[in-house]
Amino acid sequence: MNWNDEWKWAALLLAGFVAVFYLPVGSPRFDGAVLESFHLVKWYAREHVLLCLVPALFIAGAISVFVSQASVMKYLGGSANKVLAYGVASVSGTVLAVCSCTVLPLFAGIYKRGAGLGPATAFLYSGPAINILAIVLTARVLGLEMGVARAVGAVGFSIVIGLLMHVIFLGEERDRADEQSRLPVPEVARHLSQDAVYFASMVGILVFANWGAPQSATGFWQVVYAAKWWLTAAAGLGFAVVLVAWVGLRWWAVATAAAATAIAAIVAPHEPLIPFAVGALGLSVATATDKGDGRDWFGATWEFAKQILPLLLFGVMVAGLLLGRPGHEGLIPSQWVSRAVGGNSFGANFFASIAGAFMYFATLTEVPILQGLMGSGMGKGPALALLLAGPALSLPSMLVLKSIMGIKKTIVYASLVVVMSTATGLTYGSVF
Secondary structure (H helix, E strand, O other), X not given: OOHHHHHHHHHHHHHHHHHHHOOOOOOHHHHHHHHHHHHHHHHHHHHHXXXXXXXXXXXXXXXXXXXXXXXXXXXXXXXXXXXXHHHHHHOHHHOOOOOOOOHHHHHHHHHHOOOOHHHHHHHHHHHHHOOHHHHHHHHHHHOHHHHHHHHHHHHHHHHHXXXXXXXXXXXXXXXXXXXXXXXXXXXXXXXXXXXXXXXXHHHHHHHHHOOOOOOOOOOHHHHXXXXXXXXXXXXXXXXXXXXXXXXXXXXHHHHHHHHHHHHHHHHOOOOOHHHHHHHHHHHHHHHHOOOOHHHHHHHHHHHHHHHHHHHHHHHHHHHHHHHOOOOOOOOOOHHHHHHHOEOXXXXXXXXXXXXXXXXXXXXXXXXXXXXXXXXXXXOHHHHHHHHHHOOOOOHHHHXXXXXXXXXXXXXHHXXXXXXXXXXXXXXXXXXX
């Protein structure tokens, strides 16, 4: 018997017993915070799992099966052209309207397929941070200079963070590149243009299904929002054609899934989650029962789902317990946050960066939250710091990142985001 291990177990059991013994059940704040954790995870399941995470998981699975490792390494690998690799990764968020959690399967897909740590983390940051709708909304609600500062800061952050991650873990990256270079180059089953259309159709479904309502009731963005489900359906129809023509799924399986989705849309025209769920289930059955690449695709998607979903949902629950939802209290009183981010001191910017890094922001929700905080006295510097740290990081995303790239890289990545957000907020607050 190893007494050191036994003492550790005894200490853990004793700590757990004391925590449960003194659990403040009956306290209004504690009971409210527990309810908030379930409210937040319920909202996340309804608003983000089907529309955001499921398409992202299928895209990640497709990357790991259908995109050759040689192609990923050519454009995003450690020895790829740095201008091209970081340039593409740093502006990816203008296309993907995703949050810090939805980008995780996509990051995992390209990283495990051979992308260098630098370009992959640049993509990881830029995906949720440079959402074009969020930038426009920031400029309209919080001021033009804040919108411009957010756009410039987010693009710059993604490149700098990616380069720093590459330099810090240069030794590991070289070893990884050497191992990948010795792998055989697989045969390419489809032309690059076919793969481009295939992935564009999936990205189209992801983007249009999650298109948020603009602030203005008129204009181009409102037209797109009004037609979002028709655009999603068009992308889905193109996707179905590609699945049969180029991916090789059985036509009758795809046709059955498409017909079931259309019927669900007709039966429940005001409940888009129902046809979306039917379509996702149909795609799952069509790929899982396929005897070719489709089965591998489903297997890769399922592996990502098992790795990511439990940690995400647990992280969302913890975030709800600690911070609650917008307008609702968690264990940490919102007044503490408001008081801590006033002015433009180092402490205010640092606290805003830390709070942003651990809070969960759904796409576009950070702007009205910040509007309320600024109305309560939040300084412009801390506001920008939270804008730069919040959408790109969250407690749920950090839990998942640990399982993808390890605890050391996750800590370094999160620390870089917090430090750079703090420094940028201080600079911006001093100027404006």
